[in-house]
Amino acid sequence: MGFIAKPFFLFSFTLFLLAGFEFLPSVKTASDITTFVYKGCASQSFSDPSYLQSLSALFASLTAQASKEAFFKTSTGGGQVTISGLFQCRGDLSNNDCYSCVGKLPDMANQLCGSAVAARVQLYGCYLLYEVSGFPAVSGVEMLYKTCSASEAAGVGFEERRDTALTVLESGVASNNGFYMTSYQSVYMLAQCEGDLGSSDCEKCVQTAVQKAQVECGSSISGQVYLQMCFISYSYQPNGVSRKSSSGVGQNTGKTIAIVVGGAAALGFLVICLTFVRSLMKKHDDY
Numbered sequence: 001m002g003f004i005a006k007p008f009f010l011f012s013f014t015l016f017l018l019a020g021f022e023f024l025p026s027v028k029t030a031s032d033i034t035t036f037v038y039k040g041c042a043s044q045s046f047s048d049p050s051y052l053q054s055l056s057a058l059f060a061s062l063t064a065q066a067s068k069e070a071f072f073k074t075s076t077g078g079g080q081v082t083i084s085g086l087f088q089c090r091g092d093l094s095n096n097d098c099y100s101c102v103g104k105l106p107d108m109a110n111q112l113c114g115s116a117v118a119a120r121v122q123l124y125g126c127y128l129l130y131e132v133s134g135f136p137a138v139s140g141v142e143m144l145y146k147t148c149s150a151s152e153a154a155g156v157g158f159e160e161r162r163d164t165a166l167t168v169l170e171s172g173v174a175s176n177n178g179f180y181m182t183s184y185q186s187v188y189m190l191a192q193c194e195g196d197l198g199s200s201d202c203e204k205c206v207q208t209a210v211q212k213a214q215v216e217c218g219s220s221i222s223g224q225v226y227l228q229m230c231f232i233s234y235s236y237q238p239n240g241v242s243r244k245s246s247s248g249v250g251q252n253t254g255k256t257i258a259i260v261v262g263g264a265a266a267l268g269f270l271v272i273c274l275t276f277v278r279s280l281m282k283k284h285d286d287y
Contacts, residue, residue: 033093033101033125038145038226040120041113042135050081051132052115058085058130059106066102067095071195077133085130088195091179093125101126120144122226140194140201140229141208147224148217153236159219161185162234166210169232174203186237193230205230 046052054077062085065072070093073086087105089098105121105128113119118131122145153159165184169191172180178193191209193202209225209232217223222235 033090033097033123034104035124036108037122037124037224039108039112039122040144041116042118042131044117046115046117046132048081050077051083051117054081054083055130058083059109062087062128063099063102063106067099070098073196080133082133083130084133085128086195087126087128088192089126090124090190091177091192092181098126102128138228140197140227141205142228143212143225144228145224145226146212146216148220149222151221152219153221153238158221158236159214162187162236163214165189166213166232166234169234170203170206170210173206174199178202186239187234188237189232189234191230191232197229202230206232 046055058074058076061074061076062072065074066087066089070091071086071088073084075082075084077083087102089101093101101123104123105126108123109119109121109128109130112121118135120129121127161184165187166189168182168184169180169189172182173191173193178195178197178199179191181188181190183189191206193205197205205227209227209230212227213223213225213232213234216225222233224233225231
């Protein structure tokens, strides 16, 4: 009876341990693409209710295309009531993620900007822009928003490495349809231009964004610069483990490794335990 009890006890204990893994903290995989970055709202507001109806129709038209396109531009209304608008998703998002991201924008625009005649709302994974007909044009390289990490790189050589990395970014974005994500010596970078911007203008826009990042962010280990027609993001990860930044730079390498290693460890533990149980049961049969 002793030998029979032990295998079942060990097997039950093994199942308990394996079940216990379900209650351990899991690797967080939730996307941050709908996290708010910034807003820009015109100071003037619509006075005619027909504008709001056109704006609502514009939002409906934009969101309807978000599951099919990463960039879409359209207009609604007519004459002085015409409102033009667009949305764009980050180039590495799936159609479903793009739809989920863009779906948040109309309500956010209403909450953040009310009945403003022009507005832009930027999330980590997408943005929406609209403006009434006749609204003053904005330069494509006007800086709308920037953020720089409070942490600065220790030692010398960082700025040279970052600047070389950003040069790679400039040349890459023009030859990759306006979206480019890469890394260079632990500097992870991303750039994107508005969907209908030509390759030459895209490269010039990114060059301007790079220059502003160099001046504005100095030795900060990460930074983001948003211009009217493009944006860039960089993140320095000297330890070689890339963490997903606010703009998706670096992807989820560390998370993927953790999942694979954890799964392999659990499987190996199960095999060892079952082998041990079989060995004990075999000994019992020999008796």
